[in-house]
Amino acid sequence: xxxxxxxxxxxxxxxxxEEFNLVxxxxxxxxxxxxxxxxxxxxxxxxxxxxxxxxxxxYSVDDSGIxxxxxxxxxxxxxxxxxxxxxxxxxxxNIDALEDSELLLIDNDSMTRLSVSVPTxxxxxxxxxxxxxxxxxARISDLMTASAEERYLHFVETYPDLFQRVPLHQIASYLAMxxxxxxxxxxxxxxxx
Amino acid sequence: xxxxxxxxxxxxxxxxxEEFNLVxxxxxxxxxxxxxxxxxxxxxxxxxxxxxxxxxxxYSVDDSGIxxxxxxxxxxxxxxxxxxxxxxxxxxxNIDALEDSELLLIDNDSMTRLSVSVPTxxxxxxxxxxxxxxxxxARISDLMTASAEERYLHFVETYPDLFQRVPLHQIASYLAMxxxxxxxxxxxxxxxx
DNA sequence: CGTCTATTTGAATGTACTCAAAAGCGGTGG
DNA sequence: CCACCGCTTTTGAGTACATTCAAATAGACG
Numbered sequence: 001x002x003x004x005x006x007x008x009x010x011x012x013x014x015x016x017x018e019e020f021n022l023v024x025x026x027x028x029x030x031x032x033x034x035x036x037x038x039x040x041x042x043x044x045x046x047x048x049x050x051x052x053x054x055x056x057x058x059y060s061v062d063d064s065g066i067x068x069x070x071x072x073x074x075x076x077x078x079x080x081x082x083x084x085x086x087x088x089x090x091x092x093x094n095i096d097a098l099e100d101s102e103l104l105l106i107d108n109d110s111m112t113r114l115s116v117s118v119p120t121x122x123x124x125x126x127x128x129x130x131x132x133x134x135x136x137x138a139r140i141s142d143l144m145t146a147s148a149e150e151r152y153l154h155f156v157e158t159y160p161d162l163f164q165r166v167p168l169h170q171i172a173s174y175l176a177m178x179x180x181x182x183x184x185x186x187x188x189x190x191x192x193x
Numbered sequence: 194x195x196x197x198x199x200x201x202x203x204x205x206x207x208x209x210x211e212e213f214n215l216v217x218x219x220x221x222x223x224x225x226x227x228x229x230x231x232x233x234x235x236x237x238x239x240x241x242x243x244x245x246x247x248x249x250x251x252y253s254v255d256d257s258g259i260x261x262x263x264x265x266x267x268x269x270x271x272x273x274x275x276x277x278x279x280x281x282x283x284x285x286x287n288i289d290a291l292e293d294s295e296l297l298l299i300d301n302d303s304m305t306r307l308s309v310s311v312p313t314x315x316x317x318x319x320x321x322x323x324x325x326x327x328x329x330x331a332r333i334s335d336l337m338t339a340s341a342e343e344r345y346l347h348f349v350e351t352y353p354d355l356f357q358r359v360p361l362h363q364i365a366s367y368l369a370m371x372x373x374x375x376x377x378x379x380x381x382x383x384x385x386x
Numbered sequence: 387c388g389t390c391t392a393t394t395t396g397a398a399t400g401t402a403c404t405c406a407a408a409a410g411c412g413g414t415g416g
Numbered sequence: 417c418c419a420c421c422g423c424t425t426t427t428g429a430g431t432a433c434a435t436t437c438a439a440a441t442a443g444a445c446g
Binding site: 361375380 | 391392393394395
């Protein structure tokens with residue numbers, strides 16, 4: 001149950017077993033069925049959610065009713081609406097499950113407690129934040145400079161597992177293009193090679 | 194000299210004066226003339242740079258030689274190539290000064306030292322990271338959903354100071370459009386009202 | 387004043403979009 | 417097992433927004 005989390009943490013910091021046990025003792029397991037919300041627009045985001053199984057998406061809906069997927073999350077990823085979690089404001093986005101999923105939730109209080117009692121926790125959290133920040137910057141750069149086709153190719157290369165798992169129209173949404181465009185791009189690429 | 198930094202820190206954490214003095218004692222002042230590089234593609238980014246005066250930009254150059262501005266930095270902002278700073282890899286981007294500027298640099302060693310001897314430092318750094326992460330997410334969302342005109346309007350609203358200060362073609366670059374497009378958008382907006 | 391750079395304008399082009407509809411796929415119930 | 421339904425993906429035609437290329441105008445600086 002905690003294996004994915006354990007290797008995720010140990011990849012970043014050396015955390016003794018008893019401290020890791022303290023971490024897991026504070027985490028709340030949660031199962032989500034496909035299509036079930038973890039967070040709905042207007043809710044307060046009270047948790048960081050670690051995905052130990054399944055696949056979620058974080059998306060928002062624009063004025064025309066179109067969904068824009070900001071981020072996917074699979075095993076070993078965290079999901080959170082950082083704006084809401086950190087500033088205690090109602091969330092502007094939604095998080096729901098694309099597959100039946102298993103999460104480990106941790107709230108702000110528990111974070112504070114770990115910060116006090118687990119010496120490596122802060123460094124771990126910082127490392128995660130830095131990784132997320134780097135990923136966000138890479139995404140910005142991609143959106144700024146790459147064509148629709150390039151964005152698709154980068155996605156396939158960067159997230160080969162996701163691209164197998166997630167319906168195409170969801171990938172199109174993540175890549176900021178229409179499903180029609182993605183379909184045409186794939187057709188074109190298939191013809192070319 | 195340290196006033197901008199002081200208020201920047203105190204906005205986020207309560208830091209006693211003697212601890213703040215420890216912070217400033219580890220920071221290296223640096224002046225940059227307009228057009229001078231702080232970091233050039235291929236360099237290692239060894240510092241976090243706090244802008245106490247002036248204006249910088251962080252940009253990369255694509256295969257066609259076009260500059261893409263990822264981020265501006267004015268008084269009270271940090272500048273860093275996080276990928277290079279954190280992973281000790283050669284930087285893919287450049288940072289240079291759009292105006293004569295004054296910076297306070299801090300390197301990794303000093304960060305570690307502060308982490309040990311200034312109890313609030315880690316929380317401060319985490320808060321900065323979270324802010325940066327939030328800003329990055331807002332930018333992603335904007336790039337994914339907004340038209341060129343909307344991006345420009347958001348920019349003017351979000352950074353009224355920057356938009357007064359920075360040449361239009363630099364803003365165009367930041368907004369991922371050509372200077373020509375921005376010029377036409379401004380003409381159109383002026384005609385409309 | 388002359389040079390260099392920034393901004394604006396014009397015309398043609400292209401990438402990705404919208405709207406509309408067909409084809410494909412997967413699950414459910416008769 | 418097949419027919420039907422809902423949803424995903426593909427295809428077609430027309431369009432729009434932003435781009436490219438080219439050049440004129442405006443502004444800044446020595």
